[in-house]
Amino acid sequence: MQNRPFTYLFWIQYLGLRYHGWQRQPGVKTVQGILERSIRYVLGHEDFTVLGASRTDSGVSCLKGAFELFLPSPLDPEQFLKTLNENLPSDIRILQGQKVPLDFNVIHHVVEKQYGYYFAVGEKPHPFWAGSLAYAGRALDIPLMQKGARLFVGKHDFRRFCSHGKHTDDFVREVVQAEISKAGSVWGGVLADNMYVFRVRAGGFLMHQVRRMMAALILLGKREISLEDISQALVSLEKSAFPPKAPANGLVLEEVVFSEATKTPGSPT
Template identity: 30%
Template sequence: MQGNKNIMKRNIKLLMEYDGGRYDGWQRLGKKNSGTTIQGKIEEVLSKMTGETIELIGSGRTDAGVHARGQVANFHTDSDMKCWEMKYYLNRYLPQDIGILYVSDVPERFHSRLNAKSKRYIYRVATGDVPSVFDRHYTWYCFDRLDMGLMKEGADLMVGQHDFKGFSSVKKTNKSTVRTVSQIDIDVKEREIDLIFEGNGFLYNMVRIMAGTLVEIGTGDRESETVKEVFRTKNREKAGMTLPPQGLFLDEVFYE
């Protein structure tokens, strides 16, 4: 579907959800893995739809196996297709584990990553006497009883502006590893505990390591005060385990 080349280039925003279970994460790293990443898969369909070479800009990367309920991305195009036509085309030709929830025209200067003010991630910890057969691809099951009071103590120590290098898998970097976590909530359900993290940015594996640290605090395997030690030393070995990817969801990206 070739667009009208005489119209001004448009900036299109996508809101999407996806099951990351069979993908190598969001980011396309060259042509080799374009079909095994979320970005690459959507770009393939967008390029066929518009007749152009489309580069999709995501609000941030999700790792292999991580899911999203509210990922945001944008792309530029000369196409004159209506937004509802784009949404229909994308959902018709994308795999069923990627869904486009909303398509809209946005100002030319809108950038899904640079304009994002904060993000919310949810890590789903399954509990109860028996692991759920049907939720096993979207939760991580904890066999041990968790103390919510201790976990809340640990979570409170994580909130604020800190150097989160010790809570990440980042190796050597020239970029700042200081981030602000504005809120951590613990939502207790019948057979599940949701760990909800909101902040202005997250480092590689940061949410999964923070969640793993809180779980170890909740089981009594570590003291809540070790959170301060991780911040002080910036040492990954001082923090808890990295929980598996299938329990993690990018829930929402916030803009002004």
């Protein structure tokens, strides 16, 4: 990156419904691909690099993610943000931007990520919610699911709660928060009483980990599995996935937290 010594951190949110995930891929529409196309138009050149803090899956949304922009010359983050937002589609928005030190790394300096999986129980929600709310069925035992969620807290081997990548050999992750509560008021609107969120926070996650954890909790809420089944899966060394994946549309990357040492004055908290 020596030929691009000016580094900027930007905070981003997007609705994942129309996109095949964050990462740029040939032949499909992705958030990174659309973002880079817009940046190229605003800058008038393609001498830049974009590095995302988290590669969300197809259909997954983001409330407060981040990406790093490397440039060969300086810019005004506030003016750039305004112009960029005017040229992005309505389902992608840049929230804030700032200059960061050259040694800042938007991937390596992440200390925590928080996901929320939003789901409805009972009456099927209005189709307009489908972009960021999953439907979990007519009846679920929510108190039992809340007990199940607490089983994920702590350091566990999550090999049965993830999709195995080619280079994945470390399945241990420490979850610092895992709970189910009423969704309440989010995204500037008030949700119905039958809408809930499974919120989970950790230093990092395995591929599809949150969606498989959520799927296990839904099966638990339907009483198709037990609390003991989840506990046993967390200590099992089997490689096969224990639950399926919950639908992607309920999953939202809610926050990315960076280490204090990398923050500059004015950084978002």
